[in-house]
Amino acid sequence: MQGTKERIEEEAIGWVVRLRDAGPEEWEAFTAWLEADPVHAAAYEEMALADEDWGGLGRAAPSPAPARLVREAPPQRRWASRRTFLGGAIAAALVGMIGYGAIGPGDSAYAVATGAGERRTVTLADGSRIDLNGDTRLMLDRERPRFARIEQGEALFTVVHDEARPFEVAAGDDLLRDMGTVFNVERDPGLLEVGVAEGAVVFNPDAEAVAIDPGMVLRHRPGQAPELLRREPEAVTGWRDGRLIYASATVGEVAADLSRNLGVPIAAAPEVSRRAFTGVIVLEREPAGAIDQAALVLGVGAQRSGDGWILK
Numbered sequence: 001m002q003g004t005k006e007r008i009e010e011e012a013i014g015w016v017v018r019l020r021d022a023g024p025e026e027w028e029a030f031t032a033w034l035e036a037d038p039v040h041a042a043a044y045e046e047m048a049l050a051d052e053d054w055g056g057l058g059r060a061a062p063s064p065a066p067a068r069l070v071r072e073a074p075p076q077r078r079w080a081s082r083r084t085f086l087g088g089a090i091a092a093a094l095v096g097m098i099g100y101g102a103i104g105p106g107d108s109a110y111a112v113a114t115g116a117g118e119r120r121t122v123t124l125a126d127g128s129r130i131d132l133n134g135d136t137r138l139m140l141d142r143e144r145p146r147f148a149r150i151e152q153g154e155a156l157f158t159v160v161h162d163e164a165r166p167f168e169v170a171a172g173d174d175l176l177r178d179m180g181t182v183f184n185v186e187r188d189p190g191l192l193e194v195g196v197a198e199g200a201v202v203f204n205p206d207a208e209a210v211a212i213d214p215g216m217v218l219r220h221r222p223g224q225a226p227e228l229l230r231r232e233p234e235a236v237t238g239w240r241d242g243r244l245i246y247a248s249a250t251v252g253e254v255a256a257d258l259s260r261n262l263g264v265p266i267a268a269a270p271e272v273s274r275r276a277f278t279g280v281i282v283l284e285r286e287p288a289g290a291i292d293q294a295a296l297v298l299g300v301g302a303q304r305s306g307d308g309w310i311l312k
Contacts, residue, residue: 007131007240010121012043029125108143114153117263117287119240128167131156131240134260154186154260156240159199174220177202183212184236188256194218195236242283251275251298255311258294262287265308272300272311 015030034040114120116135123129125145132138136153146162148155149170159167161180169176171187181199186192194201195217203210203218203226210226212218215233220226235245244257252273259266264287281297284290291309295302300311 006119007121008037008039008043009047010119011123012040012047014120014122015044016047029123029127032127033123109139109141111137111139113137115263116260126162127160129158131158133239134263136260150185150187152187152189154184154239156182156184156237158182172222175204175206177205182237184239190221192218192220194220195231197233197236238280244281244283246280247278248276249278251277251300251311254281254294254298258283258291259308262290264291265306266291267305267308267310268300269310269312275300 011033015033019027019030034044112120112122112130112132114132114134114136118134120132121129122132122138122140124140128146130138130148133154133156136155137151138155139149139151141147146165146167147170148157148168157167157169157178159178159181163179166177166179167181168178169185171185171192174192176183176185176194178199178201181201182197183199183201184193184195184197186194194203194212196212196214198214200214201212203212203220208226210218210228212228215230217229217231217236218226219229229247231247232245234243235247238245239257239261242261244254244261246254250268250273252268254277255266255268255273258264258281261283277298279297281294284293291302295311298311303310303312
């Protein structure tokens with residue numbers, strides 16, 4: 001339940017930022033989002049009020065928010081700290097969207113980014129959703145609403161089916177194409193991993209044309225042939241709910257995932273980095289406790305090292 005509430009708040013923050021420069025398609029998608037659940041309107045209103053408390057950071061002109069969402073509310077001390085926090089979250093979202101690359105006012109491309117340990121949800125004009133894990137950068141394009149480029153990190157795509165317009169994700173020189181699917185893309189230096197929970201994705205449709213079916217993961221390193229592995233669909237989407245599920249992963253890979261999810265530098269010492277691990281790690285909110293628990297499950301020790309940790 002808590003995870004659902006957090007996702008709705010993240011989506012509402014995204015709409016506060018996106019509606020500052022929205023076109024007709026985005027307003028149509030926003031209306032559909034509002035009508036999908038009464039909770040959405042309440043969440044958006046709270047975020048909009050927090051944004052006003054911060055002076056509408058980055059706003060060139062007032063957004064034409066729907067009148068039914070705007071109401072006067074007397075100041076309440078018990079909400080002051082939360083609204084201040086939410087205003088900061090909106091400011092961070094705005095920085096993430098405009099702070100990557102030199103995107104001019106007339107350009108259709110824009111960036112969405114998260115810091116380590118931060119998560120964000122983006123709802124596209126067609127209703128497709130992208131959940132970004134920590135330390136992730138995506139490039140989107142208003143003129144190509146069914147296209148995304150993942151620069152780094154991890155993102156879970158929940159794509160609305162449109163047979164005439166397949167959704168595409170670029171990752172370096174590789175291209176992923178699907179027709180309506182739930183799939184996860186993880187891009188780290190030297191490795192691309194694509195897992196499918198529902199539907200199907202085609203890897204490099206004009207070259208290798210490898211089909212990735214539900215319960216399968218494709219791993220690809222530059223200069224090597226892509227490799228298909230089996231993985232339960234729950235493992236593909238698990239990180240969104242704080243569950244990291246592995247089958248024959250290395251401790252080094254787990255350490256990188258922990259760092260992305262917890263926002264703390266975590267590395268594996270050479271003597272354990274290649275050790276295989278199969279199991280489930282459930283993340284807690286407090287990083288130190290989560291790291292200790294993960295180390296116990298992995299069968300390794302966790303030692304402080306500067307601002308981070310080393311598994312050894």
